[in-house]
Amino acid sequence: MSPQEFLELFTAKLRVGEPKRAELIAEVQGHLDDVDESESAEDALGKPDQLATRLNRVHIGWLHTNFRLQLVPIVGIAFFLALGFLLGKNAPNIGQSVQASLSYMLGKFVAYFGCTAMAIWVGRTATRMHRSGNALTRFFVHLGILVLIYSTTVAMLTPPAGGGPQSVGWDILLSFLTAIPVTIGLSAVTLVAGIMEQPTDFGPTRFKLDRLYLNSFLLIGVPFLVFIFMEFFLESVFWPFKREMIDYVANPIKDAMDPILIQRHFISFGVAAVTFVLLGLQTFRTAVARQVRNEPSGILVILGVGMSVLVFITHSFFLALVLTLGPSISLAYFLPRHWLRAVVLFCFSFVVTQFVISWTWWDATRSPLLDLYGWTGIFWLMVIGSLTGRWLRRIQKYFQAKTASHV
Amino acid sequence: MLILAALDQKAMHGYALAQALRDQMPDTFKFGMGMLYPLLHNLEKKGFITGTWREVSSGKRRVYELTTRGQKELKALKQDWAVFQKTITRIVHAAAI
Numbered sequence: 001m002s003p004q005e006f007l008e009l010f011t012a013k014l015r016v017g018e019p020k021r022a023e024l025i026a027e028v029q030g031h032l033d034d035v036d037e038s039e040s041a042e043d044a045l046g047k048p049d050q051l052a053t054r055l056n057r058v059h060i061g062w063l064h065t066n067f068r069l070q071l072v073p074i075v076g077i078a079f080f081l082a083l084g085f086l087l088g089k090n091a092p093n094i095g096q097s098v099q100a101s102l103s104y105m106l107g108k109f110v111a112y113f114g115c116t117a118m119a120i121w122v123g124r125t126a127t128r129m130h131r132s133g134n135a136l137t138r139f140f141v142h143l144g145i146l147v148l149i150y151s152t153t154v155a156m157l158t159p160p161a162g163g164g165p166q167s168v169g170w171d172i173l174l175s176f177l178t179a180i181p182v183t184i185g186l187s188a189v190t191l192v193a194g195i196m197e198q199p200t201d202f203g204p205t206r207f208k209l210d211r212l213y214l215n216s217f218l219l220i221g222v223p224f225l226v227f228i229f230m231e232f233f234l235e236s237v238f239w240p241f242k243r244e245m246i247d248y249v250a251n252p253i254k255d256a257m258d259p260i261l262i263q264r265h266f267i268s269f270g271v272a273a274v275t276f277v278l279l280g281l282q283t284f285r286t287a288v289a290r291q292v293r294n295e296p297s298g299i300l301v302i303l304g305v306g307m308s309v310l311v312f313i314t315h316s317f318f319l320a321l322v323l324t325l326g327p328s329i330s331l332a333y334f335l336p337r338h339w340l341r342a343v344v345l346f347c348f349s350f351v352v353t354q355f356v357i358s359w360t361w362w363d364a365t366r367s368p369l370l371d372l373y374g375w376t377g378i379f380w381l382m383v384i385g386s387l388t389g390r391w392l393r394r395i396q397k398y399f400q401a402k403t404a405s406h407v
Numbered sequence: 408m409l410i411l412a413a414l415d416q417k418a419m420h421g422y423a424l425a426q427a428l429r430d431q432m433p434d435t436f437k438f439g440m441g442m443l444y445p446l447l448h449n450l451e452k453k454g455f456i457t458g459t460w461r462e463v464s465s466g467k468r469r470v471y472e473l474t475t476r477g478q479k480e481l482k483a484l485k486q487d488w489a490v491f492q493k494t495i496t497r498i499v500h501a502a503a504i
Contacts, residue, residue, distance in 0.1 A: 027468075030420070030422070030465075030467070033465060033466065045444075046442070047441060051441050054441070054442070054445035055448065
């Protein structure tokens with residue numbers, strides 16, 4: 001392969017935005033200029049597409065973490081299906097509700113995670129390839145596909161009239177209502193981030209400020225990431241195990257909601273709305289901060305705005321999050337060993353989750369040890385707490401190293 | 408560690424570094440050159456090395472050099488390596504006896 005061919009292929013595969021992109025190409029070109037004529041470009045630098053891919057990976061940032069987190073609900077769904085049908089044999093109500101709510105569960109999954117995944121993709125395209133126009137076109141194409149897939153899935157899986165909690169038409173309408181605004185909201189912000197990807201130099205003072213914003217975002221944002229998964233898992237995956245759902249299947253006439261519970265619901269809604277605004281602003285600042293350092297901000301924007309939007313939409317578990325996550329993260333951070341963190345989180349989360357659930361809208365008369373709802377919360381908190389502890393340690397190491405290098 | 412050690416001797420651009428690594432390594436011990444730039448950028452991101460564009464004989468090249476943090480990292484890696492090497496040697500020699 002000639003140096004020219006090598007460079008062309010390398011350039012085509014490189015997904016890094018400007019100005020870093022030009023720098024990388026110039027560097028590789030310089031290397032190729034130095035290579036002897038007797039030596040091929042591939043011998044000197046390996047395969048061009050692999051080289052580009054490896055350099056792309058450097059710029060992905062926190063996507064790995066996000067990817068791992070997106071895998072968790074998939075595992076959760078498999079777990080849900082297995083458990084639901086196993087329990088269904090001995091508990092007819094649960095088994096029936098599992099089957100009746102399958103479409104609801106899948107709908108939530110596709111709407112939330114489909115939108116998030118697609119918006120991440122749009123964001124990455126915009127920020128890394130710096131082709132906002134293309135990203136916009138792809139966004140609309142994927143939006144259409146997403147809504148189509150979602151609607152078809154719901155229509156196929158929703159049981160006949162009278163067998164499920166909602167009608168097919170209502171499910172399809174909800175799918176549009178959920179998928180469109182979430183996707184537009186998330187993707188629009190990532191597109192803005194992509195457009196903002198211009199070489200900017202704010203100077204050293206602002207740089208420090210941006211770093212502060214970034215780290216603050218991590219500390220503030222991570223709990224909300226937990227919130228998404230708690231909300232998703234508790235509201236959709238374990239929906240059949242909710243008492244009201246089981247009651248609904250057994251007896252469709254639902255009781256009126258307690259006024260005190262409604263009041264508490266509104267309080268959590270208000271807090272969530274404020275958080276939504278603050279997190280949104282915060283995220284934009286962070287996006288700028290990352291652009292200054294030539295790092296793609298798409299994923300960060302997705303995390304921040306995605307979290308804030310979902311906090312706004314699904315505000316019901318905000319209180320559970322606040323009460324549970326802060327202490328859990330602290331414990332995860334300070335306890336030295338992984339298994340010890342898990343054990344402490346397990347015990348702590350169990351108690352707090354039970355308390356929150358009984359305080360918000362369930363009664364506390366059920367046996368906690370048999371409450372699947374509570375156990376689910378524990379599972380998520382263990383996973384997220386462990387990840388969060390590691391993030392915090394990374395930040396700590398970063399600052400330690402920074403201090404050491406100054407010394 | 409190899410890259411840090413090579414850059415500890417003198418600041419080099421990518422191609423010169425690749426040549427230096429090739430020259431010092433036996434044929435049986437191959438270093439994939441496709442990994443060189445990703446590793447360099449990763450080390451730079453971690454703050455162990457720093458790259459600046461400079462004019463050299465063959466044109467403008469990005470030259471890498473070790474930072475203070477990189478020197479400390481290299482020192483720590485060398486110490487780890489010494490312990491590792493010593494342990495393996497002891498075990499291997501004991502097994503031979």
